[in-house]
Amino acid sequence: MRGNNRRASCMTRERCIVRATSPGCTLPWWTFVLGADYFNFRYPMTHFLRLLPLVYLGPWLLVYCMFTALGRQYTSWARINIGLMISIFTLIVLPVMDGFFIKGDRGTTATFWVTIAVVALAGAGDAVAQGSLLGISSELPERFTHAYVCGSSFSGIFMFIVRVITKASLNSSPSGLRIGAIIYFSIGPLFLIGVLSLFAYVHYMPAMGYYDSLGLGNLDTVRLLVEDEATVTVEIAASAGIAAIAAGRSSPTQPLEYGPVLSRVKLLVIGVAITSLLSMTIFPGFLAETVHSKYLGSWYPILLIGTYVVFDFLGRFLTRHSTYDRQSTLFGASWARLLLLLFFVFSVFGYGPVKTPMVFTLTAVLGITNGFLIACFNILIPRCNPSNQAESAGIIMVTFMTLGSLIGAGLSWLWVLV
Incomplete structure (x- = not known):
C-alpha cells in the first residue's frame, strides 16, 4: 500500500511538471498580448495587436510543420529546452531595446521591425516547445492533456497579474509607462528560467530510479501498459511515460x-x-x-x-x-x-x-x-x-x-x- 501511495504521489508530481512547463511555452504570446497599452503608445496607427497574431502564428505553423516533417528524430527533451531558450532570448530583447535604443515617447521604424522580428522568432520557439509538449500529453492518459491545456492558459493569468501590478505601481506618464514596461518584459525571462529549472528537475526525481528499474524505456512500452491494466495500473504507466520522456528516451519514430x-x-x-x-x-x-x-x-x-x-x-x-x-x-x-x-x-x-x-x-x-x-x-x-x-x-x-x-x-x- 505504501508503495502504491508513493507511486501515485510521483505520478501527481510529474503531472504537475506538465502543468508547470506548458505556461512557459505560451508565456511569450501572453506577454505580448497583455502589453497592449505599451504597444499602442509606442507604435500608434500600426494596429500592432492586429498584426501580432499573424506575425506570431505564421512562423508558429511553419516551424511546427517543418519539425513534424524533419525533426521528429530529435528527443522531446531537446526540443522543449530549445524552444524555451528561444523564448527567453526574445523576451530579453524588448526591455533592452526600450532601455537603450528608444529615446523619445515613440518607437522608430527600426525598433518596430525589430519588435516584429522578435514576435516572429517567439512564435517559432513556441512551436518547437509547445508542439513537443502537446505530443507528450497526447500519448498519455487524458489527465496529462488536461494538465497541458490548463497550464498553457495559466501563463496568461500570471502575466495579467504582473501587468496590473507594474502599471498600477507607476504613474501614467510616458516615463512611468516606459519603466513599467521594462519591468514587465523583464519578469517573463525570469519565469522561463524557473520553468527550465523545473523541467530539468525531472531527471533527479526519486521516481526516475524506480521506473528505470522497471525497464520502461520507451513510449511503446508505456502504451502497452496503459492498455493492459492487468499488468500495471494506468497511473504507474503514465508516470513511467513522463519519466521516459524527461530522460530523452522518446519512442521510435512511428509513421x-x-x-x-x-x-x-x-x-x-x-x-x-x-x-x-x-x-x-x-x-x-x-x-x-x-x-x-x-x-x-x-x-x-x-x-x-x-x-x-x-x-x-x-x-x-x-x-x-x-x-x-x-x-x-x-x-x-x-x-x-x-x-x-x-x-x-x-x-x-x-x-x-x-x-x-x-x-x-x-x-x-x-x-x-x-x-x-x-x-x-x-x-x-x-x-x-x-x-x-x-x-x-x-x-x-x-x-x-x-x-x-x-x-x-x-x-x-x-x-x-x-
Whole structure:
C-alpha cells in the first residue's frame, strides 16, 4: 500500500511538471498580448495587436510543420529546452531595446521591425516547445492533456497579474509607462528560467530510479501498459511515460497516418478550427483597439484581455471532472458560438452606460466557451484514435486550430471598417 501511495504521489508530481512547463511555452504570446497599452503608445496607427497574431502564428505553423516533417528524430527533451531558450532570448530583447535604443515617447521604424522580428522568432520557439509538449500529453492518459491545456492558459493569468501590478505601481506618464514596461518584459525571462529549472528537475526525481528499474524505456512500452491494466495500473504507466520522456528516451519514430485519423475526427477538427477562428477574430485586436472607454482609458484593453484570460482558464478547468465526448454536440457548439460575433457588432454601437458592461460580459462568454471547447477538443481528438496514431491526431488538431486562428486574425482587420 505504501508503495502504491508513493507511486501515485510521483505520478501527481510529474503531472504537475506538465502543468508547470506548458505556461512557459505560451508565456511569450501572453506577454505580448497583455502589453497592449505599451504597444499602442509606442507604435500608434500600426494596429500592432492586429498584426501580432499573424506575425506570431505564421512562423508558429511553419516551424511546427517543418519539425513534424524533419525533426521528429530529435528527443522531446531537446526540443522543449530549445524552444524555451528561444523564448527567453526574445523576451530579453524588448526591455533592452526600450532601455537603450528608444529615446523619445515613440518607437522608430527600426525598433518596430525589430519588435516584429522578435514576435516572429517567439512564435517559432513556441512551436518547437509547445508542439513537443502537446505530443507528450497526447500519448498519455487524458489527465496529462488536461494538465497541458490548463497550464498553457495559466501563463496568461500570471502575466495579467504582473501587468496590473507594474502599471498600477507607476504613474501614467510616458516615463512611468516606459519603466513599467521594462519591468514587465523583464519578469517573463525570469519565469522561463524557473520553468527550465523545473523541467530539468525531472531527471533527479526519486521516481526516475524506480521506473528505470522497471525497464520502461520507451513510449511503446508505456502504451502497452496503459492498455493492459492487468499488468500495471494506468497511473504507474503514465508516470513511467513522463519519466521516459524527461530522460530523452522518446519512442521510435512511428509513421504518421493522416487519412484514417482524419476520417474519425473530421467533425472535431472542423469544430476546433471554427472555435479558434471566432476567438481570434475578436481577440486581441477588437478588445485592444475597436472598443474604448473614456472612464478606464489605457486600462480598458488590459482589463478586457484579462477578463478573457481568466474565463478562458475557467473554461479549461471545467473539463477537469467531465468532458463532453459527443462529436456532433461539440461540432454544433462551435458553430452556434458564431452568434457571439453579432453581439460584439452590436456592442460597438451600444448605449453609453451599458456599453462597457456589455463588452465585459461578452468577453467573459467568449473566453469561457473558448477554453471549454478547446480543452474538450484537445482531450477527445487523441482519445478517438488508437494509441499508435495519437501523434498523427495531435498534429492534425494543431494544424486545423492554427489555420483557424490565422484566418480569424486576418478577418479581425475587418473591424477597422466598423
